[in-house]
Amino acid sequence: MERARLSALFATACLGSAALALPAHAQAPVWEENFDGPSIDGDNWTYDVGNGCQIGLCGWGNSELQYYTSRPENARIENGHLVIEARREDFGGMPYTSARMKTEGRMHFKYGTLEARIKIPEVGNGLWPAYWMLGVAGVWPARGEIDLMEAGSAQAIAEGVVNRRVGAAVHWDYQGSQADYGADYTSAVDLDDDYHVYRMDWTPQYIRVSIDGQQYFDFDISNPDASSTHEFHAQQYLLLNLAVGGAYTGIFSPDGITAPVPGRMEVDYIRLYQDVAGSELYVGADSATPPGRFGVYSEQAGLAGHLDYNGEANLYLWNNLTPISAQPFEGGQVMAFRAGAGAWYGLGVANDVRNMGNYAGGWLKFRMRTTTATTFKIGINTSFGDSWVDFVNGGNNYGLVRDGQWHEVSIPFSAFYDLDLNAVKQMFMVVADPPGESVEFFIDDVYYQSP
Incomplete structure (x- = not known):
């Protein structure tokens, strides 16, 4: 069918x-x-x-x-x-x-x-x-x-x-x-x-x-x-x-x-x-994730749960991303990448299906630093497919300031279109059209926050 x-x-x-x-x-x-x-x-x-x-x-x-x-x-x-x-x-x-x-x-x-x-x-x-x-x-x-x-x-x-x-x-x-x-x-x-x-x-x-x-x-x-x-x-x-x-x-x-x-x-x-x-x-x-803070890519204490990258989840670099050295915001790991000019770039955290229904009405939160003025998207994949939020320079950046310093980004789940939190298959994604010049960005402490 x-x-x-x-x-x-x-x-x-x-x-x-x-x-x-x-x-x-x-x-x-x-x-x-x-x-x-x-x-x-x-x-x-x-x-x-x-x-x-x-x-x-x-x-x-x-x-x-x-x-x-x-x-x-x-x-x-x-x-x-x-x-x-x-x-x-x-x-x-x-x-x-x-x-x-x-x-x-x-x-x-x-x-x-x-x-x-x-x-x-x-x-x-x-x-x-x-x-x-x-x-x-x-x-x-x-x-x-x-x-x-x-x-x-x-x-x-x-x-x-x-x-x-x-x-x-x-x-x-x-x-x-x-x-x-x-x-x-x-x-x-x-x-x-x-x-x-x-x-x-x-x-x-x-x-x-x-x-x-x-x-x-x-x-x-x-x-x-x-x-x-x-x-x-x-x-x-x-x-x-x-x-x-x-x-x-x-x-x-x-x-x-x-x-x-x-x-x-x-x-x-x-x-x-x-x-x-x-x-x-x-x-x-019978498998709903408890409410609180759920770590997608986070090493903070006091989490209600977190993804296991030794079997449950993987970070995939889809296209045009080169890892670079950088100091994490917290813990010992950080997403730090350079994207070259002229080609789209993207990544995704793929995971076993997760029932995140207790987080409806909550937020996707993460720390990010970058200086790029180009548009990129943050997404989540559920049983309804991909859902994206645009980050346009000068538009709603949900707390991000493009000054090269760490800032907390907080996106309400209500900002995503057609999201099924009862069946989350990729908890965090980034994608962008080909930039005119190379882009560097750093992401850390990614988690879901329940209401």
């Missing part, structure tokens, strides 16, 4: 796709979503909003025709079921609206049995419901993708079975190139007439997918060195969405959409069971 799949699937990794009956699981339940509250639970779900252009994926990488919103018109709870509704309405420059929900920063897991009871819409020609997963870390396809249920494919439309066929697939990085494997299941009845149980069994040896107990997808991950499938031995999070048009459907214009709209994808429940050795589960609501 992240990108249009290749027409030639990477079939050599498949163990077989015969429809086999699966035994009932005997694992322990570890997480479930029954959609029995009055509204969608923010501890479990957040949204991708827009047409994808805001993260450099216009049409969400698939030439899709909808604008995703977080409005109740597109995603809501009705009678103990989640409803994701695609509507024909002009919104945000797109001809349709819908919703794309995800558990990123809320629930991730590695290995287990995942079941969902879902009723797909009448997909007709043009609707594309999906229940799928993405890796927490990495850049697609190297983060890995597992599609547990998709419907509405161009091939199913061509064969006249579009409302009876669903598919499962995996996408990953095979020795530097995108690799794909998929299999389809064609039902004897229309799948939009009732709910059906979609199940994945994920172990260190395989990924298997079934519908109503009939297995039709089997993928071997037992030798990740040979098959380059390391992505499928790391945590992933869930996504639910209802797309309109796009590469999967083969329909790229509103004129080609003949599926009835509004179209509704309904989910009764999702349940996760685990007992496999090596299983992992991250629940954001």
